Amino acid sequence: MTDWMRETADRYRRELLEDCVPFWERHCVDRECGGYFNFLARDGEVFDTEKFMWMQWRIVYMFATLYASPHRQDRWLELARHGYDFLTRHGKDDNGNYYFALNREGVPSVAAYSIYSDCFAAMGAAALYKAAGDPACRAEAESAMAHYLARMDSPKGRWDKSLPGKPRRRTLGHFMMLANLGCVLNDCLGTRQYEADIVRSARTVLDSFWCEERRVLFENINLDGTFDLDSCDGRHVNPGHGLEAMWFILQHAEQARDAATIEKACRVIRGLLEFGWDPEHGGMFYFRDALGWPHIELQADMKLWWVHNEALLATLFALRLSGDPFFLDWFRRLDDWTWSHFPDPRHGEWFAYLDRRGDPTHTLKGGKWKCFFHLPRCLLLGARQLEMLAEGG
Amino acid sequence: MTDWMRETADRYRRELLEDCVPFWERHCVDRECGGYFNFLARDGEVFDTEKFMWMQWRIVYMFATLYASPHRQDRWLELARHGYDFLTRHGKDDNGNYYFALNREGVPSVAAYSIYSDCFAAMGAAALYKAAGDPACRAEAESAMAHYLARMDSPKGRWDKSLPGKPRRRTLGHFMMLANLGCVLNDCLGTRQYEADIVRSARTVLDSFWCEERRVLFENINLDGTFDLDSCDGRHVNPGHGLEAMWFILQHAEQARDAATIEKACRVIRGLLEFGWDPEHGGMFYFRDALGWPHIELQADMKLWWVHNEALLATLFALRLSGDPFFLDWFRRLDDWTWSHFPDPRHGEWFAYLDRRGDPTHTLKGGKWKCFFHLPRCLLLGARQLEMLAEGG
Numbered sequence: 001m002t003d004w005m006r007e008t009a010d011r012y013r014r015e016l017l018e019d020c021v022p023f024w025e026r027h028c029v030d031r032e033c034g035g036y037f038n039f040l041a042r043d044g045e046v047f048d049t050e051k052f053m054w055m056q057w058r059i060v061y062m063f064a065t066l067y068a069s070p071h072r073q074d075r076w077l078e079l080a081r082h083g084y085d086f087l088t089r090h091g092k093d094d095n096g097n098y099y100f101a102l103n104r105e106g107v108p109s110v111a112a113y114s115i116y117s118d119c120f121a122a123m124g125a126a127a128l129y130k131a132a133g134d135p136a137c138r139a140e141a142e143s144a145m146a147h148y149l150a151r152m153d154s155p156k157g158r159w160d161k162s163l164p165g166k167p168r169r170r171t172l173g174h175f176m177m178l179a180n181l182g183c184v185l186n187d188c189l190g191t192r193q194y195e196a197d198i199v200r201s202a203r204t205v206l207d208s209f210w211c212e213e214r215r216v217l218f219e220n221i222n223l224d225g226t227f228d229l230d231s232c233d234g235r236h237v238n239p240g241h242g243l244e245a246m247w248f249i250l251q252h253a254e255q256a257r258d259a260a261t262i263e264k265a266c267r268v269i270r271g272l273l274e275f276g277w278d279p280e281h282g283g284m285f286y287f288r289d290a291l292g293w294p295h296i297e298l299q300a301d302m303k304l305w306w307v308h309n310e311a312l313l314a315t316l317f318a319l320r321l322s323g324d325p326f327f328l329d330w331f332r333r334l335d336d337w338t339w340s341h342f343p344d345p346r347h348g349e350w351f352a353y354l355d356r357r358g359d360p361t362h363t364l365k366g367g368k369w370k371c372f373f374h375l376p377r378c379l380l381l382g383a384r385q386l387e388m389l390a391e392g393g
Numbered sequence: 394m395t396d397w398m399r400e401t402a403d404r405y406r407r408e409l410l411e412d413c414v415p416f417w418e419r420h421c422v423d424r425e426c427g428g429y430f431n432f433l434a435r436d437g438e439v440f441d442t443e444k445f446m447w448m449q450w451r452i453v454y455m456f457a458t459l460y461a462s463p464h465r466q467d468r469w470l471e472l473a474r475h476g477y478d479f480l481t482r483h484g485k486d487d488n489g490n491y492y493f494a495l496n497r498e499g500v501p502s503v504a505a506y507s508i509y510s511d512c513f514a515a516m517g518a519a520a521l522y523k524a525a526g527d528p529a530c531r532a533e534a535e536s537a538m539a540h541y542l543a544r545m546d547s548p549k550g551r552w553d554k555s556l557p558g559k560p561r562r563r564t565l566g567h568f569m570m571l572a573n574l575g576c577v578l579n580d581c582l583g584t585r586q587y588e589a590d591i592v593r594s595a596r597t598v599l600d601s602f603w604c605e606e607r608r609v610l611f612e613n614i615n616l617d618g619t620f621d622l623d624s625c626d627g628r629h630v631n632p633g634h635g636l637e638a639m640w641f642i643l644q645h646a647e648q649a650r651d652a653a654t655i656e657k658a659c660r661v662i663r664g665l666l667e668f669g670w671d672p673e674h675g676g677m678f679y680f681r682d683a684l685g686w687p688h689i690e691l692q693a694d695m696k697l698w699w700v701h702n703e704a705l706l707a708t709l710f711a712l713r714l715s716g717d718p719f720f721l722d723w724f725r726r727l728d729d730w731t732w733s734h735f736p737d738p739r740h741g742e743w744f745a746y747l748d749r750r751g752d753p754t755h756t757l758k759g760g761k762w763k764c765f766f767h768l769p770r771c772l773l774l775g776a777r778q779l780e781m782l783a784e785g786g
Contacts, residue, residue, distance in 0.1 A: 039625070039689075047686040048625045100554070107558030159554070161493065165500030232432065232441045232761075293440040294757035296432075298746055299691035301754050353691055355748050361694050364687035368625075 002390050008335070009386035015343070016379035017071060023349040023365065024372040028059065029079060033104050034086030040366035043347045047364075049104035053091060053117040055371035057098075060084050060124035062372050064131040069380060080128050087121070088140060096147055115155040118148040119177050126188035138189055145185055149197070152178070167228060169220040172209050172238075175201040176245035183252050199256075202249045206264050215271035216290050217242035235290040239276025240307030243269060243314035250317040266318045266327075273311065273330050278303075281357050282337045284311050302361065303354040305370065308338040309378035316385035320392070350375055395783045401728070402779035408736070409772035410464060416742040416758065417765040421452065422472060426497050427479030433759035436740045440757075442497035446484060446510040448764035450491075453477050453517035455765050457524040462773060473521050480514070481533060489540055508548040511541040512570050519581035531582055538578055542590070545571070560621060562613040565602050565631075568594040569638035576645050592649075595642045599657050608664035609683050610635035628683040632669025633700030636662060636707035643710040659711045659720075666704065666723050671696075674750050675730045677704050695754070696747040698763065701731040702771035709778035713785070743768055 027044030028036040038055045039048035063080035067073070090106030091098050097112035098121045122144035129137035152174055154160065162168075178201040182194035208225050209217050218227055219236045228234025246265045253261035276284045284307045287300040295301075311334050319327035341358040342350040344365075351360040352370040364370065420437030421429040431448045432441035456473035460466070483499030484491055490505035491514045515537035522530035544550065545567055555561075571594040575587035601618050603610050611620055612629045621627025639658045646654040669677045677700045680693040688694075704727050712720035734751045735743040737758075744753040745763040757763065 041687060048623070048689075050624065099556070101558075103558035105558075108556040109558030111554040111556055113554055159552070161504040161506055161552070163492070163501040163504055165494075165496035165498075165502035230441070231443065294434060294755045294760065296441075296757070296760050298695060298754070301748075302691060355694075356754070361691070361749070362687045364689070367687070367689050 005386050005390035009383045009390060011339075012379045012383035012386065013071075016376055016383065019343075019348045020350075020372075020376050020379060021066065023347075024059070024376075025075070025079065028366065028372060029082060030104065034089075034106065035083055035102070036371075038366050038368065038371060040364065042344065042363035042365060044365065050109060051102045051104065051106075052368055053087070053098050053100055053102070054114070054120050055366075055368075055373075056083055056087055056091075056102075057117075057120035057124035058371055058373035060087065061120065061127045062376050064124070064127035066376070066380065067131045068127070071380075077131055080124075080131060084124065084128050084137065084140075087124075088136075091121070096143060098144070098147075111159075113156065113159040115148060115151045115174065116177065118144050118151065119181055122148060122181055123184050126185050130188035141185060141189065145181060145194075148178070148181065167231070167234075168223050169228075169233070170204075170208070170223060172205065172217065172219045172241060172245065175204045175209070176241070176248060179205065179245070179252065180248040183248065198252050202252060202261065205245055205249065206261065206268065210264075210268050210271075211290075214290055216275050217245070217268055217272060218290065229291060232289070232293070232296045235293065236295070237275065237288045237290050238286070239272045239284055239288065240286070240304065240310045242272045243276075243307075244310035246272070247310070247314045247317045250314075250321055254317075254321055262321050266322045266324065269314050269318045270326065273315070276307075276311075278356065282333075283341065283354070283356075283358060284308060284334075299353075301356045303341070303356065303358060305342050305350050305352050306374035308334065308342065309374045312338060312382055313378055313385070316382055316389070320385055320389050398779050398783035402776045402783065404732075405772045405776035405779065406464075409769055409776065412736075412741045413743075413765075413769050413772060414459065416740075417452070417769075418468070418472065421759065421765060422475060423497065427482075427499065428476055428495070429764075431759050431761065431764060433757065435737065435756035435758060437758065443502060444495045444497065444499075445761055446480070446491050446493055446495070447507070447513050448759075448761075448766070449476055449480055449484075449495075450510070450513035450517035451764055451766035453480065454513065454520045455769050457517070457520035459769070459773065460524045461520070464773075470524055473517075473524060477517065477521050477530065477533075480517075481529075484514070489536060491537070491540075504552075506549065506552040508541060508544045508567065509570065511537050511544065512574055515541060515574055516577050519578050523581035534578060534582065538574060538587075541571070541574065560624070560627075561616050562621075562626070563597075563601070563616060565598065565610065565612045565634060565638065568597045568602070569634070569641060572598065572638070572645065573641040576641065591645050595645060595654065598638055598642065599654065599661065603657075603661050603664075604683075607683055609668050610638070610661055610665060611683065622684060625682070625686070625689045628686065629688070630668065630681045630683050631679070632665045632677055632681065633679070633697065633703050635665045636669075636700075637703035639665070640703070640707045640710045643707075643714055647710075647714055655714050659715045659717065662707050662711045663719065666708070669700075669704075671749065675726075676734065676747070676749075676751060677701060677727075692746075694749045696734070696749065696751060698735050698743050698745050699767035701727065701735065702767040705731060705775055706771055706778070709775055709782070713778055713782050 027040050035051050036059045037046045038052050041047050060080050060083040063076045067076040093112050098117035099108040099112050100110035100114050103109045122141050125137045125141035179198050182198035185194050216237045219238050220233050246269045249265045283303040286302050286304050287295045289295045315327045315331040349365045353362045355361050420433050428444050429452045430439045431445050434440050453473050453476040456469045460469040483495055486505050491510035492501040492505050493503035493507050496502045515534050518530045518534035572591050575591035578587050609630045612631050613626050639662045642658045676696040679695050679697050680688045682688045708720045708724040742758045746755045748754050
């Protein structure tokens with residue numbers, strides 16, 4: 001088993017350093033206008049030049065994080081800085097909110113409606129501070145984080161279309177990202193300032209969004225903490241999202257030596273794996289209805305790369321922290337399905353979208369929602385988890 | 394051929410009167426709170442009670458239209474009225490804009506952000522006026538139409554997130570719906586008041602959105618009439634949308650005895666059929682990129698019921714008005730694929746969403762975007778076109 005762990009770690013590391021990173025280094029950098037290209041076709045060719053802030057800041061985060069890793073290459077710091085300079089020059093409105101998108105030259109194209117733009121700006125700037133030590137990056141990270149926290153009570157602000165007939169909800173994403181943001185900022189800025197935010201949000205996710213009776217993690221719950229089983233959005237489950245939240249929580253619980261949280265998060269992971277797995281064709285569903293009603297989103301039964309990246313990381317964290325062979329079985333099953341369906345044998349990197357059977361529906365490598373983020377993060381952290389497992393095994 | 398036309402007309406009529414209409418009569422009427430249920434599972438069971446205005450008004454339109462058809466049943470007038478009363482009581486804000494959604498009891502749940510809510514309100518109220526002759530319905534239709542026209546210059550109003558870095562566009566949907574709205578209102582209200590709107594919008598669609606060089610109808614064009622081939626939204630093609638626009642235009646061109654428009658619309662239909670058909674698995678794609686780049690929407694390669702309903706109608710109108718056997722071949726091909734994939738053999742009515750291969754991805758009969766509208770309209774008008782073809786043949 002130890003040998004298998006080591007070989008698997010090598011496979012993840014090689015995929016990261018010999019395939020994924022070179023693909024993005026080669027194709028995503030806009031040397032003419034600054035920032036990065038989001039839209040990359042199968043072979044890396046650019047098929048649109050709009051610059052989406054989630055994606056741009058995530059690429060800053062990823063290059064900075066790689067530079068701060070044991071694999072450090074000097075050019076990664078320059079590539080992170082390249083995006084950061086473009087984004088801090090063009091990316092914010094007068095109130096400090098991050099636009100949703102810019103055009104190629106940096107002129108804002110979509111208004112600052114998404115709280116997650118603030119979120120990824122905070123993560124990107126913090127990772128660059130850790131890599132380069134520039135105090136301006138630290139200030140940028142702290143200001144973006146302050147914006148994120150200030151927006152949590154009304155994340156959509158003036159863009160909120162809901163009226164009194166719509167039940168008000170709490171949304172999993174806002175809490176899970178706060179847990180992750182707090183961890184990234186504490187680590188990168190060398191502080192414990194966000195400890196209370198992390199603990200509070202992890203607790204909310206585990207205590208309020210998890211339904212013990214049905215063994216699912218809901219995406220939307222009522223303000224009073226009850227579940228709404230009568231509506232589509234009340235029953236909406238996004239297993240990849242929940243699994244991502246769980247490894248964020250496990251990562252912090254390990255540092256905090258919080259055994260009860262580790263146990264609970266492992267329990268949630270077990271539930272989501274069993275609920276989200278497609279027994280017929282394999283792979284994890286994108287969306288499911290908790291009671292088995294039809295899901296209203298057209299893409300619900302598709303298989304997405306990031307869902308599988310997050311599921312792999314969640315099972316590895318759970319395996320290492322619990323020692324439960326249940327998670328080894330699941331890691332092997334997920335690893336096998338993921339690696340036999342997502343990597344592109346012809347041009348490298350991974351496909352983003354497969355149909356339920358596992359056939360690619362798209363050939364894009366980068367798009368409005370895929371960039372240099374989930375895959376390299378999974379490969380980097382996955383290799384590290386596997387090495388730790390091999391050493392402990 | 395005449396016999397085949399007659400048999401096919403019978404098949405469409407039976408599917409309408411013995412399957413589709415009874416399914417919706419049985420399951421969609423909310424006798425307790427008024428209006429209709431949108432969300433119907435495979436067997437008709439309600440799985441959410443939110444009431445989406447596009448869907449609600451479309452159901453009013455459809456029952457009123459059926460009542461005014463040769464198949465008239467008295468109860469259809471009552472069913473149209475049932476929705477109309479609920480919607481006029483609850484469905485508008487103080488400025489006369491139609492909300493996007495209400496909760497079951499009629500409390501507004503989603504703000505009036507969509508110009509198409511006005512559009513379907515105008516169509517529903519006009520059809521009910523034709524059916525029942527109530528002057529209040531006529532006033533409702535005229536006021537909704539006035540709203541639609543007033544919003545056309547800035548359809549998203551305060552909900553528009555685009556900033557100066559986003560190229561401004563004209564959108565096919567706004568013009569094609571104006572052509573349809575004008576025809577419905579002229580017919581139902583017994584007027585020629587909207588003649589200029591119809592002619593102007595049909596001309597815009599055919600002259601500006603059609604690209605002769607690539608033989609596709611674009612969804613979004615630049616304000617100066619040029620095509621933007623460098624961006625995903627500039628290259629976006631929705632073949633079902635274009636085919637729907639074409640039979641709206643043919644319907645009017647026939648009345649106006651406008652041979653040049655008939656010829657041009659038939660040419661567009663030919664282009665869209667060839668561009669939108671899936672040569673590998675059959676059926677019409679939902680979305681395609683005009684230059685063959687990956688489409689950014691996840692559901693792009695799926696097969697949707699309404700796309701096939703509109704394609705069937707477009708080929709029938711084109712066949713009858715042009716006499717070109719090309720459209721007979723295409724009608725038979727589309728009819729065969731559609732009828733062998735969409736109807737639900739167990740519970741009746743049609744599936745909404747299939748994957749690229751033609752397997753259902755969802756079992757819902759009604760949802761956020763499917764209701765009692767495209768299918769019954771296709772069956773009603775399709776049967777009539779087929780009868781006319783049989784008589785002429």
